[in-house]
Amino acid sequence: MRPPPAILVPGAEVLGYTVERQLGQGGFGTVYLARNAGQSFALKLLHLPRVGARVEREVSILLKLRHPHVVGLQGYGLWPPGEPRFAVIVMEYVDGRRLDVWADEKNPSARQVARVLLDVARALAATHSAGVLHRDVKEANVMVRASDGLAKLVDFGIGDYAGARDVTADILPPGTPEYRAPEAWRYFRQHARSPGARYVASAPDDLWALGVVLYWLLTGRKPFDGEDDAAFIEAVLTRTPAPPCEENERVPRALSDVCMGLLEKTPEARTPDALAVIAALEEALRGADAAWDVPLCDAFGEDTATTEGQQDSFEKWLNLPRHRPRRGARAEPSQAEAPTTRVKPRRSFRARTVIMRALALVAVAALLLVTARSPGTATLRQEVAPTDKSSQSDRAAVPSGPEATAAAVALPATHQEVAATVTTQTPETPSSKPAKKARSVLTRAAVTAACTALLGCPGPQLRPPPPPEPCPIGAVKAMEARGIEIGDKYVAIFERSRPRIISVSEGPAQFLLGETVGDLPGGTTALSGRLIVRDRVYGRLTWAVTPQGDSFPVCLEVFTEGGGRGMEREPGDDSPSSARVFSTVRVKAVQEFE
Known part of the structure; x- marks a missing residue:
């Protein structure tokens, strides 16, 4: 069961540190930005009754590591002093961005990626030489400092070292599934039914995860995927991904080779250690030329800003996966332009199958709608803004046969933008456009209708609702045990005051249960x-x-x-990251977030 977060408000005092804001919340703790004597620190709070062993492990690891590319330990203690419920780990505050955010916002070149990875490899070399494993190397656990671009490895909460006490009894150690090495999955398959079997991670596991990170930095996608967990594991075990330089021609061959060396299927064939990774990266950088300074991905520009006269058609949208991914700052739309709508695919290890099946249903429904009506007699009162014409887009406009279904099903993996600008007009004269064009327009209308009917797609909304995601593990059982029934709705409030309109921002939030539910008192139970x-x-x-x-x-x-x-936005704030809403809401118990 996941431990509870420490819910602190700005200004709260913790062991002499003044909390300013929350920085993040992970599986085992909550991290806050705090100040002491005018200096900034990162405070990590962990719930003692559930993660006591992890506290000892993380502090012990950080005490072993003193390195410029590893987050530094500043102190630790227990809080509150009288009746401690949380362990507090005080760490160096890295003023910067997570590696994934850095890559998305900066659109780095091959040289910049190599330098950041060199920092992470140096951190791993120091970690491994101290007898420590990180066991959760991923983009979210690397911070890139804003002042100089230096990268630091953070969050050793599930790290390991010789003699450390076990924190789980599972066959696999804690970690993120998408970054597990093939040898871990192979052991899992072979010993899943063996009582007491335990996989012991080693340095090659960290190096494999580093290869997954590098592949994403170079290509904009992960090297392995699958419809469900079993298909994903099978891909990791058996499939060799295309080299990054083939996926993206802007990737230098030398850097691509470093990545593929980290993704070898066996520890024996993999790059032997972090020192070898450092040597390979330094050698590659010595031979770098001007091509290493070109951004790896296409930048956002005027061509990505949606206007009524340049609206991307369904056909162009369908073929977006064939384009290089985009990163970097978004172009500011002019007053004549509508805001660009971007939907970044959010993959869940458990939700892939649901998404794929739903899109297959959309493709089938679109096909039925197209074939059920004659394009020569179709009268449409809605025209989609004109688009560029190409033979490829015309073929995509008329789904037929298995190819059409496959194209539609492939969309969520690489879809970059969805645009839905529609103008409503009454035609003055009957349409005389060719039947092929009429079929194209009808296809778009049919797909829009099918998508709306089957998936609740946003249509002409500026920003679509968030994608589905699973509930926290154990949530449904925990709610049922306390009298919270699936489907029931309860009153909740933002704060103890009269109902009114308040301002809120995207990110962490806290409510109070407004009514007593089972043995949970209203007004004091925090959600x-x-x-x-x-x-x-x-x-x-x-x-x-x-x-x-x-x-x-x-x-x-x-x-x-x-x-x-969701809550209706009240007038007065049109920001994409904040809004004005009513302070009283209903909360519904669900089995998964829709």
Whole structure:
């Protein structure tokens, strides 16, 4: 069961540190930015009753490591002093961005990626030489400092070293599935039914994860994927990904070779250690030429800003996966332009199958709608803004046969932008356009209708609702044990005051249960989660804490008092990351977030 977060407000005092804001919340703790004597620090709070062993492990690891590319330990203690419920680890504050955010916003060149990876490899070399394994190398656990671009490896909460106490009894150690090495999955398959079997990670596991990170930095996608967990594991075990330089021609061969060396299927064939990675990167950088300074991905420009006269058609959208991914700053639309709508695919290790099947249904429904009507007699009162014409887009406009279904199903993996600008007009004269063009327009209308009917797609909304995601593990059982029934709605409030319109921002949020539910008292039971600002403000609450300190996972979706999912935006704030909403809502117990 996931431990509860420490819910602190700005200005709270923790062991002499003044909290400024929350920096992040992970599987085992909550991290805050805090100040002491005018200096900034990162405070990580972990719930002692559930993660006590992890505290000892993480502090012991950080005490072993003193390196410029590893986050530094500044101190640790227990809080509150009288009745400690949290361990507090005080760490160096890295003023910068996570590696994935850095890559998306900066659109780095091959040289910049190589230098950042060189920093991470040096951190791993120091870590491994101290007898420590990180066991969770991924983009989210690397920070790139804003002042000089230096990278630091952070979050050793599930790290390991000889003699450390075990923190789980599972066959595989804690970690992120997408970054597990083939030898870990192979052991899992072979010993899944063997009582007491335990896979012991080693340095090659960290190096494999580093290869997955590098592949994503170079190509904009992960090297392995699958419809479900079993297909993903099979891909890791048996499939060799295309070299990054073949996926993206801007990737230098030398850097591509470093990546493929880290993704060898066996530890024996893999790059032997982090020192060898450092040597290979330094050698590659010595031979770097001007091509290494070109951004690896296409930048966002005027061609990605949506206007009524340049609206991307469904055909062009369908073929976007064939283009290089885009990174970097978005182009500011002019006053004549509508805001660009971007939907970044969010993959869930458990949700891939649901998405693929739903899109297959959309493709089938679109095909039925197209073939059921004669294009020569179709009268449409909605025209999609004109688009560029190409033979490839015309072929994509008329789905037929298995190829059409395959194309539609492939969309979520690489889809970059969805645009939906529609102008409504009454034709003055009957259309005389060719039947081929009429079929193209009808296809777009049919797909839009099918998508709306089957998946609740946003249509002409500026920003679509957030994608589905699973509930926290154990949330449904924990709610049922406390009298929270799936489908029931309960009153919740942002704060103890009269109902009113308040300002909220995207990110972590806390509510109070407004009524007594089972043995949970109203007005004092805290519900925490996050807000997602779109055309409405969506809330997903994942943790509850009672006044007695009892805490458990929940799966509660925020609804308006009138019954609609998400909160209606009140006038006065059109920002994409903040909104004005009513302070009283309903929260609905669900089995998964829609």
